[in-house]
Amino acid sequence: MMAANAQPTQDDDRARWIALIVLCVGMLMIVLDTTVVNVALPSIQTDLGFTSSSLAWVVNAYLIAFGGLLLLAGRLGDLISRRGVFLAGLAVFTLSSIVCGVANSEAMLVIARFVQGIGGAMTSAVILGMIVTMFPKPAEQAKAIGVFAFVASAGGSIGLLAGGVLTDAINWHWIFFINVPIGIVTAALAVRLLPHDKGAGFAGGTDIAGAVLITSALMLLVYTMVKPAAEDGWGSGTTLAFGAVAIALLVAFVVREATAAAPLVPLRIFRSRNITGSNLVQILSVAGMFGMFFMGTLYLQRVLKYDPLQIGFAFLPATLTMGALSLGYTDKLIMRFGARNVLVPGLVLINGALAWFTQVSADGSYVVDVLPAIVLFGIGGGTAFPALMTLAMSGVEPQDAGLASGLVNTTAQVGGALGLAVLATLSATRSDTLTAQGKSTAEALTGGYQLAFVVALGLALAALVVALTVIKPVAMAPHGAPEADEAGEDVPEREAAYAEVG
Structure with a gap:
């Protein structure tokens, strides 16, 4: 009798973790797409006749739609259905990927990329909201967020490998076609495994x-x-x-x-120091992180003369280290020491990685100039980002989970765009100045990258200061569960609320 009663619980638990994998595959598809496209840009330019200035719109069209709609998509998930928004986003993203793959003109590809950005925003904006409602218990939630954080943060370096392989082995069209089977399988599994949810609706007005x-x-x-x-x-x-x-x-x-x-985004969510502070940390740290990935990629490509596939392998140690920590250890550290106390050392290590990168040289080598920084970043990112996402979702009311999820993705996107714009501009200006002074191409480029790494380090240091001064530690019970959130709400009461909504 007891065994019969226990079996459905075990089945439900297994289904939740499989559903988490489905959500993360959907997120991975979105994250990979951006990096893979960047690798294939030279081939796209040659094939479709883009000019250097118009080629940027292959990326910009996607980023504008994606970054602009994340917050709205997350809130619509709260009001309508997170599952529904996720599935609709998958459909839009997959169909637009087909159009991108068959594009035979500049306009066709740019428009399809804009639509793809809409689908990407809808898909990714609600994932964290679904995770915190599917896994209300603190220990399970920390582990689930760790899995998501690994996919979201390490997917870029995986994309470098995938982009290099697909572009070199076949052609650029397949960087979009590969999304189609992944999207179809993910949608089919999501329909079967994701719990049905009903949003708060528009009874109070639109x-x-x-x-x-x-x-x-x-x-x-x-x-x-x-x-x-x-x-x-x-x-x-x-x-x-x-x-x-x-x-x-x-x-x-x-x-x-x-x-x-009936506000679309209730401002009460920003009263939480941990939610507001963690999103500020997200903007600053992601902006700084772009210094490592974007400028580090350019340094490997233009100074050390690596090809795309070699660059992908060069960043692989960071991916493997982040995966080992995010998937196996960080959740235990969060439950033992608290998310803030895990976040701060992680940010210190990220600062160390960027500080190491400020010393790159024109005649440098991968082992001396790059590998130590990548390992430091892997350890720091593997601990900091799961803790950061845990804090960003801490104390969120169930009816606001989609909004908080969309906010986390929005601040990451804005931080990335900010970092790219600032660092790329400063780096290019510095390199031009050094070239005018008679420096060699390698020396001028390296000088520009060094300045970008210094600025990235400044952004990461600012993120550390915010983490230390704004974010509050959450007291942990003897068994590792938070005793109460900022508002003093007991965890059992919050779990009951999550169970009711989920």
Whole structure:
């Protein structure tokens, strides 16, 4: 009798973990796509006749749609259905991948990439929200978030390998076609395994004005960073004008949400120091992290003369280290010491990795100049990012889980765009100056990368300061579960709420 009663529980538990794998595969497909496309850009330019300036829109079109819609998609998951938004996003992403793969003109590919960004935002925005409702118990939630954090943070380096293999072995079209079978299988499993959920609905009204304001603001903000700021500089009139409009739209959105009867994004979520602080850390640390991956990739390619496949293997130690920690140890450390106490040492190691990279030389080598930094980053990222995501979702009410999930993804996207725009501009300017002074190409490039790494280190140090001063430690019970969150709500009560919604 007891065995019969226990079996369904075991089956349900197994189904939850399989569902987590399905969600992470969906996220991996989104993360891989960005990196894989970057590797294939030269082949796309040759085949479709893009100019150097227009080629950037293959990436920018996706980033603008993706970054602009993450917050809205996450909130729609709370109001309608996270499962429904995830499945709809998979469908949009998969269908647009087919169009990208068969594209035979610049316009066709750029438009399809914009639509693909919409699907990517819908898919990824709600995943963390589903994870915290599927795994309400602190120990299970820490482990599940660790798996997700590994996929989200290490997928980029995996994409370097995949992009190099697909582009060299077949052609660039397959970097998009490969999404199709993955998307179909993921959707089929998601339909079967993801729990049905029903959102809060629009009974209190529909905040259309808020939706228009936040989407417009984020799209314009991302556009400003990836286009005029990156090409014309941060002090140009175009950058300042677009930036001012984006900020004005954000201010108007905050005013709207503070006064709306049924706000799209309830501002109460920002009262939590841990949620607000962890998202600030996310923006700064991801911006700094781009210094390692983006500038590190350029250093390997242009100075050490690595090809895309070699670059993928060069970053593999970071991926393996992050995987070992995220999947096997970080959750236990979080339960033993608390998320903040795991986050801080992780950020210290990331700072150490960037500090090492500031010393790269024009006649350097992988073993001396790159490998130690990559290993440090793997250890730091494998501990810091799961802890950061745990903090970003801590104390979130079940009805706001999609919003918090979308916010985490939005701050990561904005941080990435910010880091790319700032570091690429500074690096290029410094390299041009050194070239004008008579330095060799390798010396000029390395000098530019060194400056970018110094700035990236400054951003990562700022993230560490925020973690130390804003984020509050969460007291841990003797058995490793948090005694209460910031609001003083006991964990058993929160678990009951999660169970009711999930």
